Amino acid sequence: MAATGLITMSMHEIDRLKVIQAVVDGHLKPMQAAIRLGLTTRQVQRLVNRYREDGAPGLVSQKRGRTGNRQLAPGLGNQILTLIRDHYPDFGPTLANEKLREADGLVVSTETVRRLMMDTGLWIPRRQRSAKIYQPRNRRNCVGELIQIDGSDHRWFEERGPACTLLVYIDDATSRLMHLHFTYSESTFSYFEATRRYLELHGKPQAFYSDKASVFRVNHVQAVGGDGHTQFGRVLYELNIDGICANSSQAKGRVERANLTLQDRLVKEMRLLDISTMAAGNAYVPCFMADFNRRFAKPPRNDFDTHRAVRGDENLELIFTVREPRRVTHSLTLQYDKNLYLLTDTPDARAVIGKYVEVYEYPDGRIEVRANGSALPYTIYDRLSEVDQGAVVENKRLGHILQVAQLVQEQRDSRRGRSAPARTNQGLASVKLKAASGKKSQRALSADDLALAIVKTNAKRVVGRSEE
Numbered sequence: 084m085a086a087t088g089l090i091t092m093s094m095h096e097i098d099r100l101k102v103i104q105a106v107v108d109g110h111l112k113p114m115q116a117a118i119r120l121g122l123t124t125r126q127v128q129r130l131v132n133r134y135r136e137d138g139a140p141g142l143v144s145q146k147r148g149r150t151g152n153r154q155l156a157p158g159l160g161n162q163i164l165t166l167i168r169d170h171y172p173d174f175g176p177t178l179a180n181e182k183l184r185e186a187d188g189l190v191v192s193t194e195t196v197r198r199l200m201m202d203t204g205l206w207i208p209r210r211q212r213s214a215k216i217y218q219p220r221n222r223r224n225c226v227g228e229l230i231q232i233d234g235s236d237h238r239w240f241e242e243r244g245p246a247c248t249l250l251v252y253i254d255d256a257t258s259r260l261m262h263l264h265f266t267y268s269e270s271t272f273s274y275f276e277a278t279r280r281y282l283e284l285h286g287k288p289q290a291f292y293s294d295k296a297s298v299f300r301v302n303h304v305q306a307v308g309g310d311g312h313t314q315f316g317r318v319l320y321e322l323n324i325d326g327i328c329a330n331s332s333q334a335k336g337r338v339e340r341a342n343l344t345l346q347d348r349l350v351k352e353m354r355l356l357d358i359s360t361m362a363a364g365n366a367y368v369p370c371f372m373a374d375f376n377r378r379f380a381k382p383p384r385n386d387f388d389t390h391r392a393v394r395g396d397e398n399l400e401l402i403f404t405v406r407e408p409r410r411v412t413h414s415l416t417l418q419y420d421k422n423l424y425l426l427t428d429t430p431d432a433r434a435v436i437g438k439y440v441e442v443y444e445y446p447d448g449r450i451e452v453r454a455n456g457s458a459l460p461y462t463i464y465d466r467l468s469e470v471d472q473g474a475v476v477e478n479k480r481l482g483h484i485l486q487v488a489q490l491v492q493e494q495r496d497s498r499r500g501r502s503a504p505a506r507t508n509q510g511l512a513s514v515k516l517k518a519a520s521g522k523k524s525q526r527a528l529s530a531d532d533l534a535l536a537i538v539k540t541n542a543k544r545v546v547g548r549s550e551e
Contacts, residue, residue, distance in 0.1 A: 090546075099120060113131070137370050166189075171183075212260070227285065230292065231335045232251065232293050238350075239346075239353070240350075248267065250262075252277070256383045257335060258371055265361035267361075269296060286392050290327055291324060291325070293327070293329065299328055321402050403446065407444070410438045415436065417452070424461045424464075425463070431461070434454075
């Protein structure tokens with residue numbers, strides 16, 4: 084054992100010394116020592132060997148007094164903090180590290196940036212932040228003064244049917260369920276159908292209170308198209324109904340709590356009645372709402388109902404449409420959703436050449452081109468024409484050519500334009516939003532794609548002849 088001398092040991096190392104001494108003296112087995120120290124038996128044996136050779140100094144950490152392998156270069160930490168204070172003061176550690184790497188050429192780990200920002204107070208971990216306080220607010224005084232709306236995605240029919248969304252309309256003054264509507268998912272057309280039915284049942288409320296979903300608000304900060312309003316916002320404006328977007332879920336807590344109650348009560352009620360489709364659910368919800376409101380609705384402070392009747396000049400069928408402006412060319416054509424609309428040559432159509440008209444898309448799929456309050460007749464030229472498999476089989480002379488066209492068609496992305504709204508009210512959202520991986524747009528198809536299709540067709544013909 085080495086000669087004794089003055090050494091510095093931490094409390095952890097002193098505790099380790101006592102355990103290793105017990106192993107050397109034969110009072111403790113290496114396996115038991117490993118359990119006490121949280122080490123492996125092999126590591127305990129190494130420590131025993133070092134203790135026998137060097138004594139207590141052999142148990143002192145070999146890293147003491149040496150520069151850490153991960154230590155930042157001198158001044159690099161201050162340089163990073165200076166850049167963050169000057170250019171990225173409100174950035175999180177991950178985003179700040181990305182900008183330091185891309186814009187400033189400083190390559191460090193995200194955890195290093197996080198530690199530096201935490202030590203200087205530039206970043207506070209979420210667990211250490213003060214919890215937000217949401218104080219309750221008073222209910223509105225009258226029925227129809229404020230209607231909270233929200234969509235709840237849930238397995239409403241459990242295993243008897245697919246998951247869907249329930250659109251919930253609840254009165255803020257009374258917590259009364261005003262309208263429930265099952266649909267495939269939250270979309271513009273789904274809210275069009277539910278809101279129109281609400282107006283037909285109760286009239287126009289003073290305001291709708293919703294979240295900041297894209298149906299109710301334009302969330303793209305740098306959006307250049309449109310007038311800053313969504314289609315649903317335009318509908319509310321034309322009907323003189325205020326649209327208010329909540330800043331948090333707690334702000335519209337009445338409808339959020341109603342969703343939880345409905346996910347419990349409504350699901351079980353429909354299970355007892357063996358309701359497994361959205362159509363049957365929509366037929367049942369009026370009965371459920373009557374019972375629910377009888378049990379849980381609160382009396383309003385004022386008995387006056389602020390709902391307003393729909394005026395005679397407010398055509399709900401025209402109002403609840405998606406409208407897109409399109410310019411009419413000199414050949415009396417316009418484009419919408421990858422379709423070319425050929426306007427019939429009439430005096431009204433000639434009067435709008437070079438001007439903008441509006442394309443009305445109805446929830447049921449109908450399309451109208453309207454100008455000056457009237458619909459213009461048209462025919463459609465579909466740019467995404469398709470070759471039918473039956474045509475390939477029946478036509479003997481053109482079979483080879485049609486097969487080539489069919490192969491090219493399979494490489495084409497035949498989705499309609501993304502500007503057109505999704506038809507979740509008709510169950511077509513999955514078709515519209517499905518990613519077309521490995522496919523090309525109509526214009527991106529080149530001569531190479533055509534040549535590849537010809538090669539594949541010839542290969543199929545050769546295989547077919549060999550099998551014969």
